[in-house]
Amino acid sequence: MISKRSIERVFETAKVEDVVGNFVSLKRRGVNFIGLCPFHNEKTPSFTVSPSKNIFKCFGCGKGGNSVNFVMEHEGYSYIEAIKFIAQMYNIELEEIQMSDEQKETQEKRDSLFVVNEWAKKRFSDNLFKTQQGTNIGLAYFKERGFRESIIKKFDLGFAIDDSKDLTNAAARDGFKAEFLKELGLISKNDYDFFRNRVMFTIHNLTGKAIGFAGRIMGNNPKLPKYINSPESEIYNKRKILYGLYFAKNEIRKLDYCILVEGYTDVLSLFQAGIENVVASSGTSLTSDQVRLIKRYTNTIKILYDGDAAGINAAMRGMDLILAENIMVKLVILPENHDPDSFMKEVGPSEFLKFIEENEKDFILYKTQLLLKETSGDPVKRAYILKDIVATLAKVGDPLIRSMYVKECSNLLDIDEKIIVSETNKIIKKEIRDKAYKRQRENISDASMEVVDEVGKRSAPSQSLLARSDEYQERAVTKVLMEKGHLYFDEEEQLLVADFIIMNIMDTLSYFENKAYKRVIELTIKERERGNIPDQLFYSNNDDSEVRKMYVELVMNPYDYADWSSRGMELQTQKPPEKNQVEETKQAVMRLNYKKLNKIIKENNKKMSEQETNSEEFIMLMRLHQKLLEEKKKMALQLSIVIQ
């Protein structure tokens, strides 16, 4: 395991603009950098990198975080892999330390699964090249399909011997535990080989490690399935893997589109012909997770269908899901009786690419045409089509693209554009309403911050929401704490902004409505008690993922990335906002306490109403009531001075 100290060094050294700059071309804008977001499709940059805060944030899709988060998301790395990547970038040597037994066990198990798979991969490969059965059957099959040895080796193809104990015995001989092989599905519960008499395809993860296998049966046994796959395991999740992506990712990024085929051999065949931006969904129909994987590299998928695919219609119905990911989907139907593999063999790479270019059809328009063909003029059926198409159109996120589709669909269906627009809008509005309602129920905090932020630049708050929520004030205090807690509130007294906040809201902390803000403050108190200064790294790299997320949410604000320094005149007479920490802190704390005081007064009133009017308790509560009112008056006065 890497030592905490090393990891801290990586975080301290990593400059977010360097790390992100490896993958995104960034332009300076004021104190920040901006660029086109690599996680969603955009034409004007809303992806912002803040060197001073050392984080990135996209105001289009909402993704944000520190350098490590960026590398994890962009490259599909684990946390440790991302740390290693950045360490390498800066030539930081990572110190390894001992793990706890429990950590060791989990880590060791994962490592073991990778080691066993790696071993099995080699075994299958040796079978293919070094055994008689392998060369006569497996290698002969691959050669007959036209695959060269270089591609066979690159993709780690192999062969499983026709023997129910081959792998099982070899594993025992080489000292591998049967339980790991069972977990990976390489051998059955009763200790028999799972793959027998099959040519083997290794499935790699994004870093090139073997995480599973697929085997194609040799010979003609109609009782056996043509292809079988490793079951899912701790290291293999079918829905999140695309066959070939490890080899294809660079080319996909370079050419800015991804070709999606169905079979393993289709990928190999195209790759061998020099078309390297190709992946297969292998077995499953395309999932949203897989689309998101592709979206890391491009926003365009071209799906190749066999010319005689019967299931194309059904397959297409599931694709509305994909449109919701805001990705451009094009379909290419290959000539009849061809799959990508056979078609490539017949026409060669340049004709193949030309065919794609000339025959690619937009998914939505294709769907419309296909449905139209099905109805053959039946007016009732046509009404159903409209419903179906409109549901699809509503999924298209970009309004410009959507209006283009509406126009074309209106032509195809011979239905007035206005009708299509109004039907589509009905669905979109309903979805927005449903979403807003859900959000409001789940998380009042989000709704209330939408509301009052940044001097009325956003839409006005819903009064009812504000009236019943103190979250705006809680949020403001938490934001100042995260952003400026490490700065001095009073330098002479060595008092930090964090200290001032902690001292002044101790009494009201138990009244916090938003548990997450409360948690941030409690963690800060602990950090101060330990004698540490809660700086930005403390929040942006906190062990608590909620805290990390909140840091990005609160600290990166769409309105502070406007170029402060270019406001020229103002700058000479007015301190930039970073320097105003004292006033800002005071204001935030006072506003929060004022709000909470009202709550305490209300509570006290309620208690009074429950007492006999001349009981001792009542008189005590009454005195308290008066004190609270005085306090309120004083605060209101101070606040009005602050607010002006």
Ligand SMILES: [Zn+2]
């Ligand atoms: Zn984005």
